[in-house]
Amino acid sequence: MDAKELLRQLDAETLDRDRVEDPDLRALVDFADWLAFPTELGRYPDDLEIIDRRTLAWPPAHRTLPLWLIRYRARDRSGLDGDDVGVGLVGSTTFCHFGHRPGERPPEDVYALHCACECVDEKLLSMTETAAADQVRAAVGAAGVALENARAVATVRFAGKSKFRRQVLDYPGAEVLVVAGARDGAAGWLVCDGPRTTWVLADDMPEETRASTVAMLHVGRVLLGFATAGIERRSFLRPPEAVDDAAFVTRYQAALAAARDLDGEEREEAFNWGPLAAHARRYAGLLMKSGREADLRSFIDEVAPEREHPLGYSELGALAFDAGLFDLARRFIENLREAYADHHRSETMAMLARIHAREGRSAEGIALLRDCIARIRADEQCNAEEVERFSAPLVAALTELES
Numbered sequence: 001m002d003a004k005e006l007l008r009q010l011d012a013e014t015l016d017r018d019r020v021e022d023p024d025l026r027a028l029v030d031f032a033d034w035l036a037f038p039t040e041l042g043r044y045p046d047d048l049e050i051i052d053r054r055t056l057a058w059p060p061a062h063r064t065l066p067l068w069l070i071r072y073r074a075r076d077r078s079g080l081d082g083d084d085v086g087v088g089l090v091g092s093t094t095f096c097h098f099g100h101r102p103g104e105r106p107p108e109d110v111y112a113l114h115c116a117c118e119c120v121d122e123k124l125l126s127m128t129e130t131a132a133a134d135q136v137r138a139a140v141g142a143a144g145v146a147l148e149n150a151r152a153v154a155t156v157r158f159a160g161k162s163k164f165r166r167q168v169l170d171y172p173g174a175e176v177l178v179v180a181g182a183r184d185g186a187a188g189w190l191v192c193d194g195p196r197t198t199w200v201l202a203d204d205m206p207e208e209t210r211a212s213t214v215a216m217l218h219v220g221r222v223l224l225g226f227a228t229a230g231i232e233r234r235s236f237l238r239p240p241e242a243v244d245d246a247a248f249v250t251r252y253q254a255a256l257a258a259a260r261d262l263d264g265e266e267r268e269e270a271f272n273w274g275p276l277a278a279h280a281r282r283y284a285g286l287l288m289k290s291g292r293e294a295d296l297r298s299f300i301d302e303v304a305p306e307r308e309h310p311l312g313y314s315e316l317g318a319l320a321f322d323a324g325l326f327d328l329a330r331r332f333i334e335n336l337r338e339a340y341a342d343h344h345r346s347e348t349m350a351m352l353a354r355i356h357a358r359e360g361r362s363a364e365g366i367a368l369l370r371d372c373i374a375r376i377r378a379d380e381q382c383n384a385e386e387v388e389r390f391s392a393p394l395v396a397a398l399t400e401l402e403s
Helices: 003-011 023-036 107-121 133-143 211-224 245-260 264-272 280-289 293-306 310-322 326-339 348-358 362-378 384-402
Strands: 047-058 063-074 084-090 126-128 148-157 175-183 186-192 198-201
Touching: 003 023, 003 047, 023 047, 023 063, 023 084, 047 107, 063 107, 084 107, 107 211, 126 211, 133 148, 133 175, 133 186, 148 211, 148 384, 175 211, 186 211, 198 211, 245 264, 245 280, 264 293, 280 293, 280 310, 293 310, 293 326, 310 326, 310 348, 326 348, 348 362, 348 384, 362 384
Parallel strands: none
Antiparallel strands: 047 063, 063 084, 126 148, 148 175, 175 186, 186 198
C-alpha cells in the first residue's frame, strides 16, 4: 500500500489500523490521524511523503528512538492561496511545528526543533526572552564579535528536571544566550554558547523566524550531536506558492458572491475568519493597481458592517491605508483606538500618525507614536521580543516624522 492509497482508505474510513504493520506506513497513519485532529489541519492531507528517517538517541526520552520526518501537502480548497505544505515528526511526540515553517528547513533542523521543544515540555530546559545588559556585553565580548545594535532576545538554561523523571540534560554548558544584531550590515543572531558560539544570518532562515526558534535549533543540534556551524540552510528556502493575480481576482469575486448568500454563523465565518478576510488586503491592492477605486470603496462599504470588531478595524484600516484611501483608513483606525485597550501594540498607529502628518498635524502624530511606544515598553504583558516587534514600525514612523 502506498501513501495515496492509505490516505484514500483513511478518508473513506475503511482502513483497519491494527493490520498496518509496516513501520513506515504506521508512521504515515499516525501523522495523518494527527493532522486530521480539529485543532490541527482538521482534515486528512492530500499527500504524504517520508523525507527522512533515522534512529537517534533522543534526550527528552532518555533512550534511542526510530524517528520519521514526513512532509504533507493539503491542497487549498478556496482557490485563493497556494497549497499548505509542511513537515512533522513521528516516533516520539507526533507533532508539526507549523509556525516555525519546518518545511523550509534542513532535516537536522527539524529534528533539533522537536528535540528542544520536547525538552521544554519535560522541564529539562527553560527559555526566557530577557537578559541583563551587562550579561549581553560580556557574552558578545567573549565571542569577540563586532555586533551592531546588540540586544538579548532569548536565554536557555539547563537547570530543570523532568516532570516524570529526575534526570537532567547532559548539555555541555549552563546556558545559551541569543543576541540579535547586525554584522557588516547584515541582520542575524549571535548564539553565545562557549566554544559552540556561532553567527546565524537572518537571510538563511525562513521569514519571520524568531530568536527563540534560533535558540531551540542550536540547542537541539548540540543535544543530537549535529553540526552547529557551516550549515547549508539557504538551499531549503522556497518562495511561497501563490495564485497569479488575474486568477486570484476572479476567484475572490466568486467567493465574495457565494458569501453574500450565507446567513448567521456561516456568513460571519466567511467574512471574518475565512479566505475572504485572509486575502482582502491583496484583493484591495489589485483593485487599486488596475485603477478601480470605486470598486474598492464599494467592497469596503460591503464588508465593513460584517467586521465591526478590533481585528476587523485593524485589517480594514491597513487595507485602506495601503490603497491610499486615507479618509477610510483614519475612520477604521480611530474605531480601533476606541474599541481596543491594547491598540498601542498595533502597527496601524504608525499609519494613523502618518495620516495626521499628511493633514498638517505632524505634532499630533508624533505625540501618538511616543505615547504608544512608551506604553509598549511599560506593558508587563509583553516580553522583550514582543516589545521589539510591536515597537519597530512605530519607531520607524516616529523617526520619519521627526526628520
